[in-house]
Amino acid sequence: MPRLTATKRHAMRFRLNGHPVEGHAEPRMQLADFLRHELGATGTHVGCEHGICGACTVSVDGMLTRACLTLAVQVDGCDVRTVEGLAPEPGRLSVLQAAFRRHHGLQCGFCTPGILMSLDRYLQTNPNPTENQIRELLSGHLCRCTGYTPIIRAALEAAAVLASPTQQEDHVHV
Amino acid sequence: MKPALFDYVRAETLDEALAVLAAEGSDARVIAGGQSLMAMLNMRLARPKVLIDIMRIDDLDRIDEERGRIVVGAGVRQAKLLAWDNLAAKLPLVALALPWTGHEQTRSRGTVCGSVAHADPSAEMPLCLIALDGQVHLRSARRRRLVAAAEYVTGMMSTTRQDDEMIEAVSFPVRDGNGYSFREVARRHGDFAITACAAIASADGIRLAVAGVADKPETRDWPDLAGSALDDALNAFAYELDARDDIHATARYRRDLVRQIGRDVIMEARRCRA
Numbered sequence: 001m002p003r004l005t006a007t008k009r010h011a012m013r014f015r016l017n018g019h020p021v022e023g024h025a026e027p028r029m030q031l032a033d034f035l036r037h038e039l040g041a042t043g044t045h046v047g048c049e050h051g052i053c054g055a056c057t058v059s060v061d062g063m064l065t066r067a068c069l070t071l072a073v074q075v076d077g078c079d080v081r082t083v084e085g086l087a088p089e090p091g092r093l094s095v096l097q098a099a100f101r102r103h104h105g106l107q108c109g110f111c112t113p114g115i116l117m118s119l120d121r122y123l124q125t126n127p128n129p130t131e132n133q134i135r136e137l138l139s140g141h142l143c144r145c146t147g148y149t150p151i152i153r154a155a156l157e158a159a160a161v162l163a164s165p166t167q168q169e170d171h172v173h174v
Numbered sequence: 175m176k177p178a179l180f181d182y183v184r185a186e187t188l189d190e191a192l193a194v195l196a197a198e199g200s201d202a203r204v205i206a207g208g209q210s211l212m213a214m215l216n217m218r219l220a221r222p223k224v225l226i227d228i229m230r231i232d233d234l235d236r237i238d239e240e241r242g243r244i245v246v247g248a249g250v251r252q253a254k255l256l257a258w259d260n261l262a263a264k265l266p267l268v269a270l271a272l273p274w275t276g277h278e279q280t281r282s283r284g285t286v287c288g289s290v291a292h293a294d295p296s297a298e299m300p301l302c303l304i305a306l307d308g309q310v311h312l313r314s315a316r317r318r319r320l321v322a323a324a325e326y327v328t329g330m331m332s333t334t335r336q337d338d339e340m341i342e343a344v345s346f347p348v349r350d351g352n353g354y355s356f357r358e359v360a361r362r363h364g365d366f367a368i369t370a371c372a373a374i375a376s377a378d379g380i381r382l383a384v385a386g387v388a389d390k391p392e393t394r395d396w397p398d399l400a401g402s403a404l405d406d407a408l409n410a411f412a413y414e415l416d417a418r419d420d421i422h423a424t425a426r427y428r429r430d431l432v433r434q435i436g437r438d439v440i441m442e443a444r445r446c447r448a
């Protein structure tokens with residue numbers, strides 16, 4: 001049973017968007033800070049640091065996860081996905097991201113990484129969501145700019161595009 | 175904010191976790207899904223010297239049916255219970271209340287037992303456990319003990335758990351032909367309830383359980399009251415809960431919610447009674 005002492009920085013490894021990464025963390029370090037400061041993956045944003053705003057939402061082993069309510073040491077060996085992993089290749093947006101751009105689903109963009117991660121995950125398991133389901137999912141996020149309406153529109157359009165038979169199958173993410 | 179310093183222990187067996195708890199007592203805290211405790215750590219409202227992570231103990235991640243009770247282990251995440259095929263048939267009240275417990279993004283990690291351990295006065299899982307006469311299964315290196323949920327929670331975030339104990343599981347009695355109903359009012363779906371009401375209609379009468387008003391969930395049992403007798407009982411209960419004004423709502427508004435939602439859930443539970 002490993003006991004990691006408080007004042008030391010401990011080596012940890014996990015997969016980030018499919019690639020192995022490693023770094024060092026004190027036990028008290030939040031996953032959000034590890035991603036941003038230790039790995040330089042600043043796509044994940046930090047708003048409230050107590051689970052309310054949803055800006056820091058990532059996926060850990062397929063579970064939506066508040067990176068501010070998770071310790072870096074807890075994800076040792078896990079599969080972590082963040083907003084940086086959504087676009088299929090440089091210069092090309094995912095279906096969901098493109099729908100956000102079309103519908104002005106973001107303004108300042110602070111909340112966007114978390115919302116994209118929630119929707120990406122949700123649409124993978126619920127390909128035909130109702131507007132109410134999208135609204136309920138978004139209750140786990142705060143956006144101070146858009147008034148949510150364009151976000152909901154973008155999400156529903158992305159779901160429709162993904163469900164259409166012409167959609168190519170090569171997207172890892174929605 | 176950032177947590178204060180603590181050691182981190184990843185327990186691989188229950189015995190390991192209990193040994194650390196026995197050695198460190200009140201300096202140690204168990205972390206499961208972390209959806210309540212991490213916020214407390216970040217705000218430094220909790221400052222343990224050791225954190226014991228129990229989520230890699232496979233034995234705790236179990237939902238079992240034993241002698242008419244559904245036993246939910248300390249590693250069972252809320253999303254897992256919500257997705258359990260038998261939930262609506264065996265524990266209809268929990269099936270109604272769980273979608274109100276946090277958000278999709280927190281249920282994915284938060285555990286049912288963790289919510290009970292945290293004992294927030296407006297949380298849905300302690301409310302359901304108390305309303306259903308559930309039990310808390312406590313475990314320490316010394317002993318096991320079962321505590322009725324209503325006795326387990328003693329007030330706002332305070333419980334009868336001893337320093338060397340942890341919740342190993344909670345258990346709910348299986349449905350028995352009663353009717354159930356649940357409703358709550360919150361600022362935003364998934365936030366803590368301003369007032370949450372659960373009703374159970376059985377052959378003998380009705381039970382109403384209310385969270386978010388007193389410093390812990392409270393219940394009342396009545397015969398099958400109707401009309402003004404029910405109004406009077408609800409009104410008396412609303413006052414007995416001793417609501418306070420706070421930033422979310424006034425005491426008067428909360429009393430109103432108890433009277434109105436209380437009545438609604440009682441009516442609905444009666445309609446669902448077998």
Ligand code: FES
Nearest residue numbers: 047048049054068
């Ligand atoms: S920063 Fe994590 S939920 Fe706000």
Ligand code: FES
Nearest residue numbers: 107109143144145
């Ligand atoms: S786009 Fe600014 S907070 Fe959402």
